Amino acid sequence: MKFSTNEDIDxxxxxxxxMLCDFEGFERAAIRRGAQVQRVxxxxxxxxxxxxxxxxxxxxxxxKIEIEMVTFERPTEMILETxxxxxxxxxxxxxxxxxxxxxxIKVELEVKPLNLTARLLVQSLKLAKNSLTKKYKSRVxxxxxxxxxRHAKGNSGGMA
Numbered sequence: 001m002k003f004s005t006n007e008d009i010d011x012x013x014x015x016x017x018x019m020l021c022d023f024e025g026f027e028r029a030a031i032r033r034g035a036q037v038q039r040v041x042x043x044x045x046x047x048x049x050x051x052x053x054x055x056x057x058x059x060x061x062x063x064k065i066e067i068e069m070v071t072f073e074r075p076t077e078m079i080l081e082t083x084x085x086x087x088x089x090x091x092x093x094x095x096x097x098x099x100x101x102x103x104x105i106k107v108e109l110e111v112k113p114l115n116l117t118a119r120l121l122v123q124s125l126k127l128a129k130n131s132l133t134k135k136y137k138s139r140v141x142x143x144x145x146x147x148x149x150r151h152a153k154g155n156s157g158g159m160a
Contacts, residue, residue: 001110001111001122001125001126001129002108002109002110002111003108003109003110003132003133003136004106004107004108004109005106005107005136005137005140005141006104006105006106006107007104007105007107007140007141007144008098008102008103008104008105008144009102009103009104009105009144009147009148009151010101010102010148010151010152011101011102011103011147011148011151012097012100012101012102012103013075013076013095013096013097013103014075015151015154016075016095016103016105016147016151017074017075017076017095019147019150019151020078020093020095020147021046023039023046023050027039027052030054030056033056034056034057035054035055035056036054036055036056037052037053037054038052038053038054039051039052040052040053046069046072047069047072048069048070048071048072049068049069050068050069050072051066051067051068051069052066052067052068053065053066053067054066054067063084064084064085065082065083065084066082066083066084067080067081067082068080068081068083075095076094076095076096077092077093077094077095078092078093079091079092079093080093084118085118086113086114086115086117086118087111087112087113087114087118087121087122088111088112088114089109089110089111089112090108090109090110090112091107091108091109092106092107092108092109093105093106093107094106094107094108105140105144107140109136111125
């Protein structure tokens with residue numbers, strides 16, 4: 001099952017990529033939503049090999065996942081692989097400079113079941129694909145707007 005969307009952001013590609021590298025911010029956001037998140041690598045700078053373990057409740061069950069950065073090409077691409085029992089997920093973040101001050105971000109999420117239980121879960125998700133796609137596109141659009149707003153504040157001295 002695959003989701004994909006594009007958003008144009010009024011910010012230079014380097015600034016957008018830097019904001020996408022706010023991994024501690026993503027960790028805090030997941031924790032605020034009730035997940036347990038722990039970074040388990042020893043890297044001192046963002047790059048290939050960054051790894052997190054997370055646990056959260058979904059559909060009434062405790063789920064455990066591991067997320068690993070498998071591609072990190074500054075400032076154009078990040079690919080994260082998520083593994084869970086019976087499932088593999090891939091998130092691609094591609095950035096394209098449209099101009100010196102405008103960037104297009106393409107966000108793709110693909111989930112592949114690896115066993116029958118996961119296949120049944122993905123099948124049930126496919127039944128709600130239209131509403132899930134709307135939510136996915138809305139969340140990516142909201143995040144793109146946040147990046148734009150953070151960039152605008154940063155240029156006016158409102159953000160460190």
